[in-house]
Amino acid sequence: MNALITISVLAVLVLYLGLYKANKALLPVTLLGLAVALFFTINHWNVFTGPTFNDMMSYDNFAVAFSGITITSTMLILLLSKGYFEKISDHVAEYYSIILFSLAGILVMVSYHNMTMLFIGIEIMSVSLYILAGIRKQDFASNEAALKYFLMGAFSTGFLLFGVALIYGAAHSFDLEAIKMHLETNLQTGQAISPLFYTGVVLMAVGMAFKVGAAPFHFWTPDVYEGSPSLITAFMSTVVKTAGFAAFLRLFATCFYPLHDFWMPVILVITIITLFAGNITALYQNNFKRMLAWSSISHAGYMLFAIVSLGSEASYGVFVYAIAYSAASIIAFAGLVLMQANTGSDSFDSFNGLGRKNPFLAFTLTVAMLSLAGIPLTAGFIGKFIMFSNALSSMHTWLVVLAVINAVISIFYYFRVIVAMYFKDAERAELEIPLNFKVVLAISVVATILIGIWPAFLPNVI
Amino acid sequence: MNLLSVLVFSPLVAGLIVLVLPASLQSRYKYVALAATILQVLLSVLVWVRFNPSLGGVNNEHTLQFAEKLSWIQLNVGGDSRLQIDYFLAIDGLSMPFLLLTSLVMFVAVLSSWEITTNLKGYFALFMLLDTAVMGVFTAMDFFLFYLFYELMLLPIYFLIGMWGGVKREYAAIKFFLYTLFGSVFMLLIMVGLYFSVQDPLTGDHTFNMVHMMNPANYVDGSLFAKFSGQLLLGIPARSLAFIVLFVAFAIKVPIVPLHTWLPDAHVEAPTPVSIVLAGILLKVGGYGVIRICYSIFPEAALGYAWWIGLIGVVSIIYGALNALAQRDLKRLVAYSSVSHMGFVLLGIASVTAEGISGAMMQMISHGFLSVMLFFLVGVIYTRVHDREIANFRGLSQLMPQYTFFIMVAFFASLGLPGFSAFIAEAFSLTGAFKSAGVNGLIPRWMALGGSVGILLSAAYLLWTLQRMFFGQLRLSGGEPWRLLLTDVTIREKIALVPLAAMALLLGILPGVVFTQINTSVLDLVKLVNP
């Protein structure tokens, strides 16, 4: 709770800083505040005693872990933002504070214990993102992204809310534990569970699938990701996605678990469609940013594995996968931002010859691509490994075989970047990499490789 | 620090040194790499000397030698499952010869890297990484660790071909990468399946330990891969499926017909040192994997599919040889001859007789030296005139007598002239194949006959090439400039070639040097597969 309060107060503080034109202090203050929030979050580790605030929130290790990832990723992304928003607008403080509001919503999303909190968390996050997607007011793509995201987001929220309402109608509670109890007692005593409940579960699954960008509810993703400013896209595809999955998993793993047999096939189908839709479309992209957007859809598919096969390792799998994916994506987007700032282009060809001119950047991007592709000794491999072994242990052989085929397909498009950087020569100037980018790239690469070699250093969730 | 760990990670250290050294010392990188490989050769000789040939190893953890076992990844993943992955290095007779082979081949490969001129830092760093990975594959006894090293081999090769290769390098690199990766991702699935089926008898945790996987008693009752559980996977018995998947994964590396098409492309586009490593070591990883993993973990499936494996071996022998006959590019010819020669390995393994498996082991080692020699020799011509069309050269013996001597040694050794290692190897493989029909009835006699035809064909293409390129009137398509460029072998090249030729000869005359070292392990393996 302290973290949530810190971030909320921080957002208001940043607004005041903007009011008094203290633009230089914005980034340091924000980072400092986030560090404090991170400290408060980690302090909660292993001290969980039960849900708090009238059972509204539950700060268990799951919540702490995911709050930790999201806050850290946000810090890394904000570190990249030095000088970025200034180019877009004069009102820099507002951007920071909106990002912080969004993060506050995310913290609610990962630690809710009541459906109202889930809904409010998602809304705080989404409303902030609608604005962030459209902050390039003069840019048509950005406007389109904001509008599309808003309409689709509102639509999915409708589904979600309808689902919540139906479940309330059936179970007479918003509380996750109470709903689970309702299911369990009904299943034990052989009482029929109201059809309202089933409908509600499906509607909530649809709403969550919308939010995490899983097919067939993914159509907004590429346009929104491409149209938004790159840093905001980085935020959306890492922090927001992680939070979405944390919320998704929490809902289905703790609350709807007794109905696993009912909703599992639904999620299974969604997973398979997501994998293929994301991977195959990503193959045909010529634009790095759009490729990342589609690849993020396919990664949503891999993360859905955890929900399909809710084994004991599900939370841990999503946790590791989210870290791996976030670290690699942050590197990729950092590279993208640099490339756009220097050459104004984000096609694959603009990466030609980067290996010679910017060996460090090329190396980090290579590690990121390898990690996204799931090559061993990177964090991405460990993530996929846990997901696959988890699914195999619950005998989803076909699913894993399909996923493996997809992993091979993904090699093609991730390696296009590597091929461009190393195998293709082009006359190009050396990119200038500011110090803050170097720091972020180094941190992310070290994390990626460290987890790949020695995953045991990550704490165990659950 | 265990000897094997030093052997595995010393190249990595050298690679890091190369990375740290400033660019002004660029011309010194190769010496760092050379020093590392010389150290490695010395270490592997030490291993060879200290190796105790009376201990079998294979499926008995206590008779594995130089073992080093550390707990590496231990994750409490909730509930009763605990992810247990060990850092477990050890060798037995089946892997020990490969250590010496690898270190020698790497030494030669570094010597032939003198021709590389661009981006030396990246080149040598990747090369040393590759060295570490290969050594790791041959020593790892934990399946997970094995898999990591196995995959780790891919990336350096991919970059080495893609960045320093020929015109179509991009295509060749990704083709190589995808072929191998496609095999290995499915291997990953089987590996995970095995993990869930096998328990460490001491701790009761699931384990990736290969030695435990070889013992049927360690399988959880009713688990996916338990021997008598009769589980079906996608319609066929799970263990058979697992065997097929693993076999295909390794057979792509060997390579077998029809999964060999990456090999000629990769060889043609790769720079000479990479060709050397590919032919000399990576193909052996495939054979080694078949013996170490497919046969040892799924023996009954191996027996069941012996006929098919033998057939694939014979087809590879004959198809590779016929293709080699038709090649116009010298390097492609050598590449196809590799396909043909590696067919003997499969044939020998399929027979599951002591002779056959010893022959297969011998063939891998012998082919390791000989193919390296051949690719090195092709590289010698190629660096001088950047051409290797057979038709463009004629009567080279007059221009390069010493070179011709080496190539004759290599060719005659390859075609199985008595006195050279390939003769012993092929003779033993074929003996095993012949004997098999009488002993265990696994493969019919006509397959052994087919293999013999392959020897005949290899004599045909090698001698024909020798005649076309080296004898007769001197005629070069490049004319006078080529004449000046085509100087005879230099001292550096001799340093690389002489040990290889010597090894081929030594193993041909005194095959016992290898056979005594591997014999106990081979017998144990035969007993394990066909009790």
Next chain:
Amino acid sequence: MAVFYLVAFLSIFFSLLVIFSKNPVHSVIYLIITFFTFTIHYVLLNAQFLAIVNFIVYMGAIMVLFLYVLMLLDLNVNSEPVKSSLMKIAGIVAGMCLLVTLAGALKGSGFLPAGAHEEVVQRPNLGLVKNLGQVLFHDFLLPFEVSSLLLLSAMVGAVLLAKREPREI
């Protein structure tokens, strides 16, 4: 129950009209009627507070939206419709208010057989403002407070998006 079915039918009927009418002005009018029917539902469910909030907020909001659409689409071209549609709205609002009052009165008089819903009959205090306040400011205090973040964020964002950027012009 008959009242419920009637109102439910009206709700669905007018919702469909909202979607299918080509003229946006008509759409908005149907939307207002739909909201009126919702208000009646709330009254039947004994949810006083919701009924009033729905009445005030949605009516207010929708009126503003309606005017906005009028301005945006510039329907002034034919001067006639403006007056008539305003009249229409006034008529509809008045008529619907009457309907809501009637429904409430019917309910109060016990005319509705067996109440609108079992639950309502069993717990007559359900949905009263007092109870709602107690729940909202006790059990659901946290969501109530946290939603201020949502409003603040939306407000900041709205200002940000609406504000003119001095540089870019």
